[in-house]
Amino acid sequence: MAIEELGTTFVKLGQILSTRADLLPPEYTKELSKLQSSLKPLPIELMKDVISDDLGRPVDEVFSQFVSAPIGVASIGQVYACTVKDGPEVVVKVQKPGVPEIVAEDMYILGKAAVSATKHWEGAQQYDLVGIVQEIADTIQTETDYIQEGHNAEYFAWFFKKDPTIHIPIIFWESTTPRVITMERIHGIGILDIQALDKAGFDRKELARRSVSIWLKMVFEGEAFHADPHPGNLFVEPDGRLGLVDFGMTVTVDNDVRWHLANALKAILDRNADMLIDALIELGAVSLREAGSRARLRKDMKYVMGHFSTTHLLKRSESVSYNLEQLFTMLRRNRIQLPSNTFLLLKTIVMAQSLGRGLDPEFDIAPLLQSSVIRAIRKRYSIISALRRMPMEAAQLASLAGGLPQRFDRMLKTAERGEMQVRADVSGIDKYIHDIEQLITRAVIIVLGASVIVGLALFFLATRLGK
DSSP, X not given: OHHHXXXXXXXXXXXXXXXXXXXXXXXXXXXXXXXXXXXXXXXXXXXXXXXXXXXXXXXXXXXXEEOSSOSEEOSSEEEEEEEETTSOEEEEEEEOTTHHHHHHHHHHHHHHHHHHHHHHOGGGGGSXXXXXXXXXXXXXXXXXXXXXXXHHXXXXXXXXXXXXXXXXXXXXXXXXXXXXXXXXXXXXXXXXOHHHHHHHTOOHHHHHHHHHHHHHHHHHHSSEEESOOOGXXXXXXXXXXXXXXXXXXXXXXXXXXXXXXXXXXXXXXXXXXXXXXXXHHHTTOOOHHHHOOHHHHHHHHHHHHHTSOHHHHHHOHHHHHHHHHHHHHHHHHTTOOXXXXXXXXXXXXXXXXXXXXXXXXXXXXXXXXXXXXXXXXXXXXXXXXXXXXXXXXXXXXXXXXXXXXXXXXXXXXXXXTTOOOOOOOOTTHHHHHHHHHHHHHHHHHHHHHHHHHHHHHHHHHHHHHHO
């Protein structure tokens, strides 16, 4: 309730943190998750003013019908059902007044607070607070740009263009601005409206497989993925197509991230602690030098992974949540912080699994996930992939080889002038110096003790010989 009072930025902050189980314990993420559905709408007059200001025309001139009660309320905007003049039914998402300015001011304050906390709070060493604030600021800034959301929708329409079973809404650019986005309205049954789906005669087992496959295809084959597989963002249309909406939270993923993710998932499937640690480091998790001992991390990870089976991890949604919670708790204990895109990848896969389980209690993500991971690995090592990488790698090698003589020449001249400096990172050396001091102190005590014993022995021996 305190966060709600603070307004848009902090509500969005709370919503983001409610998904970051690698940063906060479960009792906090559970409380913050209430921010996803407890928001109150702003008056319709304020929202219509935003539409009129951005489109340059009164609302009545743009839309022949505008339902005043919003069909959705988010931290940044509100969604309305409308009908375009001489056109089809649409939905219009309108940004709340003053959001960019409020966000900029609040993020500035949070940034200053993060810097201050890093300097004065010992517990801040566990987190990159400045980095987290910047990450959240980037996320919110992206979601406040409805032009970008429109481009995201068009990307996914292109990505799924060969799949007639998936429907991405059309963007009406003539009535879309950075604060207003108008898109085709999708009519269908909510993906987890079980009674309606059964009444309409849909095969829920098939829907579960198709729904999860959408996200696995985006994660393992696309350049970006829809990072919010919420049940409210997926509909089953009368003709059986799956309609996907709300493209504000879209995360890009490159081949390297996808490859390391495949390694991480394979490590979890195989329960290989060392492979998972390496994959997490390659994904950009906090280095072990900062996080602590690799041996301790490996021990904790093996303990966690040893207490759940791959079968239970993948077959029961409650086991997924529980085991992931245990894994994140272990990462927090070892001060391992996942980059936002990596965490969203894992969270998206788990949410997709829960979506499948909601449709079909017997749904098993294992075959789909395993085949996706295997395809990613095969693609990485395929001859075609190697040939595609060869020109770029050859160019990089040629550039490196061509520049070596100049680099060596500069190094030699720098050394001759006496300007070369060697720097070493000695962070964390205090502990080792303390250990060495203790060792030296003990050695001195032992030597002194031995000297006293030998001295006394010689004294008594000399006394006895003197007699």
